[in-house]
Amino acid sequence: MIEERNEKDDVQFDEAHLREMLEAHNIDAFRDEFLELHPYDQATFYEKVEPDIRKIIYSFLSPTEMADIFEAIDIEDDEYKAYLAEMDPSYGAEMLSHMYADDAADVLNELDTAQRESYLEMMDEEAAEDINELLSYDEYTAGSIMTTEYVAIPENSTVRSAMAILRKEAPDAETVYYIFVVDEEHRLTGVISLRDLIIADEDTLIRSIMNERVVMVHVGDDQEEVAQIMKDYNFLATPVIDDKGELLGIITVDDIIDVIDEEASEDYSKLAGISDMDKFDVTPFQAAKKRLPWLVVLLFLGMLTANLMGQFEDTLDKVALLAVFIPLISGTSGNSGTQALAVAIRGIATGDVEEHSKLKLLLREAGTGLMSGIVCGLIVIGIVYFWKHELVLGMLVGAALCGSILVATLAGSFIPLLMHRLKIDPAVASGPFITTLNDITSILIYLGLATVFLSQIG
Amino acid sequence: MIEERNEKDDVQFDEAHLREMLEAHNIDAFRDEFLELHPYDQATFYEKVEPDIRKIIYSFLSPTEMADIFEAIDIEDDEYKAYLAEMDPSYGAEMLSHMYADDAADVLNELDTAQRESYLEMMDEEAAEDINELLSYDEYTAGSIMTTEYVAIPENSTVRSAMAILRKEAPDAETVYYIFVVDEEHRLTGVISLRDLIIADEDTLIRSIMNERVVMVHVGDDQEEVAQIMKDYNFLATPVIDDKGELLGIITVDDIIDVIDEEASEDYSKLAGISDMDKFDVTPFQAAKKRLPWLVVLLFLGMLTANLMGQFEDTLDKVALLAVFIPLISGTSGNSGTQALAVAIRGIATGDVEEHSKLKLLLREAGTGLMSGIVCGLIVIGIVYFWKHELVLGMLVGAALCGSILVATLAGSFIPLLMHRLKIDPAVASGPFITTLNDITSILIYLGLATVFLSQIG
Structure with missing residues (x-):
């Protein structure tokens, strides 16, 4: 059965039918149909149904089968915690053991320390060790997004x-499309696709056909840098090493797509002055709570302008x-400042700024x-005349x-560059913030000029 | 030799040495070192050197070798035209014949019709046919980003x-990690990784192990939809079919990363009010030319405010x-309008908006x-008092x-939703545009209220 997936929403499963089988406790029929689905569709169904129905799912599927579903849940969702709470703790722990270590670490990161520790204790020892290692890396580093399920072979292997x-x-590796070649000390020496x-030929030595110029990243590298490299080189996976050159893990392209998406969304939110993007199903109260802090801070800055x-x-x-001309002047300089700001922030995000003075x-x-x-000034003189x-x-x-406009354009590029130099996230210098600052300078320039002028003729 | 790539910029080649060998016309030494490099590094070097040096490169490398370099040039660069002009036309045509059809189509898309036709005529007939087909699809559709170099096998094959x-x-396929299974009419019936x-087992029939639930896209689908699907399902490649279900091509994950990047950058630019992001090496004149149209349009809108x-x-x-309070009121309502706008545009871009009323x-x-x-209003009453x-x-x-704030928040979400319904790109309702509109309504509300109030007491 081949289905075309035209709209994001015409999912590839019959939700009503799956529900029926669950409610009728028809385990075999449900498993036959459900396990045929792609994990993303399984996860979509799983997230759509009510907790009661999900509890039936837990009794119908093994922890290993459940692990596939959990891996497919969008990492932006912070509902892991609620889902885990629905499960029997030992079932949850076994499921976590069967997930890819990087995905399991993402889930455990959402829990508080006590819960995390209790799951790690109940888990398979080897899996818990892998996850503990991943949890030790700082957020936003290569270490935090890598996985330890890769295929490594000794240098002196043959193709066979x-x-x-x-x-x-x-069956266990996250990708089999790159094989990493290591020496006796587990130091990365080559890669072969x-x-x-x-x-x-089956008898060829790996050493003689492997690629020795491996592009690799350090475990402490920023995830944005890693994304840039994988994008430039069109890699499906990149090896991660430590200071001694030992292979620690790999980063796969699907995680990198998430990083690119996340970072773009972050830059975008900051330009718009929201701390983080609303989901569509929040209440007005939740939305207002997220947006108000920025509005109020800017309101106080605005009071400075009024003052x-x-x-x-x-x-x-x-x-x-x-x-009458105040909104015109502050609006136009605000616009030019935002333009300069966007160019600078984007340049910093893509790393372009490093290549130029x-x-x-x-x-x-x-x-x-x-x-x-000058162009805008001349137009305004003409219009007013x-x-x-x-x-x-x-x-x-x-x-x-x-x-x-001159001051706003300069401020729009200088402030993010300065913040970048001071190692502050330049996106904090968000659009509304720069705009409000530019309000102040433009009013100062305009009314200052006017006052001087009036005092000259008056 | 293993090198670590820590900074985006510590490239993996010795630029000075490569230049030397070119200038000394030391063809063997240059080829030995240069062809060892990753195509991305080759492209980086190629783009860095002067046209004179590039001409030596053309004489040292075959059109096939040059094709690899051209494929690795960032598609955002519109310098294809200049590079092609440096080459002998027949060399250029042969190089285009050896590129992946989708990449070659991207290059030819940058040329004017007459040039494009002349290259297509000189090219290898089969390659020209493939490219002509790709050129016939509308921009931003699945057809425009797919490639025709995929591996397809008949249903009744064995694994062997x-x-x-x-x-x-x-050697020719863009990816070998998915193999597509077709019937006698070349209709897609399954996929196997x-x-x-x-x-x-080598004697197994493909039909019995292939996955029949293929997630596929139609050749006319929007590229953003395709990106969303590939992101959700973590695919490395997705097949593209026509109305009859025949397999036309595949879309690979590296092209999807470019789409995600492109679309995010587009949304971002629009929010900032720039038609498209500046490169870092443009002159002030070029930058002003790009930004001024928006500034001037908004300036005229601003004159309406002044009026x-x-x-x-x-x-x-x-x-x-x-x-004194005008900048405060128009600024704060502008900020809340931009917040609402960003949420709506992002929701439209990610498709979230389709799932909700x-x-x-x-x-x-x-x-x-x-x-x-209400919160901001109460704060202001307190401060002014x-x-x-x-x-x-x-x-x-x-x-x-x-x-x-109420009107601005509503306008910020209503206008992009309306534009989306009318099939206009909602990002056109850019940040500065909404902000300027909100200037007008907020001044109307404020001074209108003040005038009514003064006439009551006066």
Whole structure:
């Protein structure tokens, strides 16, 4: 039976039918149909049904079968904890033992320390050891996303013996498409793809056909760097080594896709001023709770702007028309600042910024800001002159706009570069934050210019 | 020789040495060292050197060897055209014939029609046919990113004969890790992974061990949908079929990573109000040229705001203090609008929005906006009261802020949903655009309320 999967939502299983079989406790029929499904579809069904139904699933499936489902649950979901609580603890521990170590570590990371320890104690000893090792690496490092289920062979194997090892380890390994070659000290010395292996003569020595120029990463490397390398080289897996060059694990492409997605989503959220992206099924209260902290911080910054403008009350009192252009000036400089900010943050995220001189980038942005400022300034002078027939006011607004855009563009690139240098995540300098800062500088420039000008003629 | 690749930039080759050998026309030594490199490193070197040096490379490498380099050039780069122009046309055509059809189609897509036709005519006929087919699919569809170099076997093969086909086709196929099973009409009927193949008995019939529940995509499907499916199912490759169920090609995970990256970068750029992300090596003039169109459009929208505020000149003339709170109100409502916008656009991009009722989302956002508005409004009333001792003014600012946040949050989610329904790319409703719209509504609410209030007491 072949089904086409056109829409994200026309899942490949008959939900009602699966439910029926579970409710009727028709174990054989359920297992026949359910175990035929792809683990992603199994996980989708598992997450859709109610806890009562899930409890029947636990009684119908072995911990090993359940492990496949758990591996397929989207790692963004933090519902692991609730699911585990539904299971018998020994069933849960056995399931964790049968998961890939990196996935099991992700699950255990969601639990509090006491729970984590209790599961680790109940688990298969070897699996618990692997997981404990993975748990010891810092978040966002290569170590935290690697898996220890890889296929390694000694240098002096032949293709035949390598294939034999591969066949034996295939059911447990996370990928069999790269085989890693190690010396007696388990130091990585080469790599060979299954593609090369199957076309090689069976008696060939691995040493003579393996690729010795292995691109590898260190266990402490940042996960973003690893993602960049795997993307550049189109790797399906990358080996991870320690300081002594010993092979510790591998990182597979599916984990890297998650990293790329996660990091892009993070940069995006920060640009929009939300700490992390809402799920679609949160309540208004939960959504407001997430967004309000940023709004309130920015509100206080906004009060500073109001306070600052209050200093110019006399000037505004004299010429009320001045106020009319404030949103225009602060809005336009905010926009140019956000543009510069996005370019800088993206450049830092992709690593482009490392390849270029920061001074050169700032000079480039200064030039860009000046040019944009002059063009926008001239347009505004023209509009104000033709609309209000006020040449002097127009020139005042135009000059303030030009200066504000220049400052905003510079700030938009300088601040994230500075934060990057100070090892602070530059995405913290989010869009709204830079925009509010630019509000302050643009109002200062505009009303300052106006006050000086009024005092000259007045 | 094993090298660790810690920094994105410590490339795995000796640039100076490679240059020397080229300049000394030392062809054998250069080939020995250069062809040992990973294609990505070869491409990095190739792109770094000057056109003169590249011309020596063309004379040292065969078109087939050059094809590997061209495949490894980052698809974001639009320098294909310049590189091709450096080559002898017949050399270029032969190189294109040896590239994977999807990569060659990407290169040819950058050329104008006449050039493209001339290369296709000079090329190997079979390769040109494959490429012409790929060029016929719309951009952003599954067809446009698929490749036609896959391994297909008849249903009634044995594992032994399948392995024989695989060994023969491995050098040309883009991936050998999935083998696709077809019937006499070339309709896709199953799939088997190389992993399963190597552990199966040699005499087993493929039909009896293949997976019949193939997740496949239609040639006209959107590339984002395909990316989502491959991410969910952790596939390394997905088959592409036409209306009749015939296998047309496959999409491999490396192309999907590019799609995910591209789409994330696009959403991000749009939120920041830039048509597309600057490279780091553009001149200030080029950068300004890209950013100015948005700035100028928004400047004209900003003039509308100024015009609108001009209507309230009398009100502002009466109470100059009113103007002081305008940046605060428009800034805060702009921020909440951007938050709502980012959540909606991301939800549309990930397909989450399809799974949920749009009305429910809008009601959620209305609730979120109301709650955020009330909290921010109360804070402002408090601050204005304690700072300026103006309770009435505080209540006016607070009420306007609350209303503006509510409207901005609703607009931030409604506008992208509407655009999505109308099949317009919702990311066009970019951050700065929504912010400027919110400027207008918030000023209208604030100064409107103030005018009504003044007319009541005045």
